[in-house]
Amino acid sequence: MDTYVCGRCGYVAFNQVPAVCPVCGAKKEVFKLDINAIKNPQDPNNLNELEKKHIPVIDIRKECGLVDTGCVDANIKVGRVLHVMEEKHFIMYIDIYLDDNFLARYHMRADKVNPVLGIHLKVSSGKLLALENCNLHGRWLAEAQI
Numbered sequence: 001m002d003t004y005v006c007g008r009c010g011y012v013a014f015n016q017v018p019a020v021c022p023v024c025g026a027k028k029e030v031f032k033l034d035i036n037a038i039k040n041p042q043d044p045n046n047l048n049e050l051e052k053k054h055i056p057v058i059d060i061r062k063e064c065g066l067v068d069t070g071c072v073d074a075n076i077k078v079g080r081v082l083h084v085m086e087e088k089h090f091i092m093y094i095d096i097y098l099d100d101n102f103l104a105r106y107h108m109r110a111d112k113v114n115p116v117l118g119i120h121l122k123v124s125s126g127k128l129l130a131l132e133n134c135n136l137h138g139r140w141l142a143e144a145q146i
């Protein structure tokens, strides 16, 4: 899968460049093809310590306590070993995609939040992607089926 990166905000588009960046509004000319934009584990069945701290974990809950019907909860944690949130090393944001389409970016402050996110989706199926960006170790991706 080809990945294109916005030169202004770092948003990653899959397979094709959007007319404008859905995060920052930059024009398509600022996007560059970067097939290494997202890091991959060396062995998905045997993650090393760095990979355990960076690859998000997605937990889908079909019953939501906040909205009566039609809501699916997705809890996202970076990672299976919780990533640090310190001034010099932290998760800057998590981008959420549904069926490869951008949904939202969640910015994170190192001093106030854990690298954990709960979102409520009004869909009953689809492929959810969570892409996190560590200021030192780059972008890592997780996928879950709703």
Ligand SMILES: [Fe+2]
Binding pocket: 054, 083, 089, 090, 134, 135, 136, 137
């Ligand atoms: Fe990191």
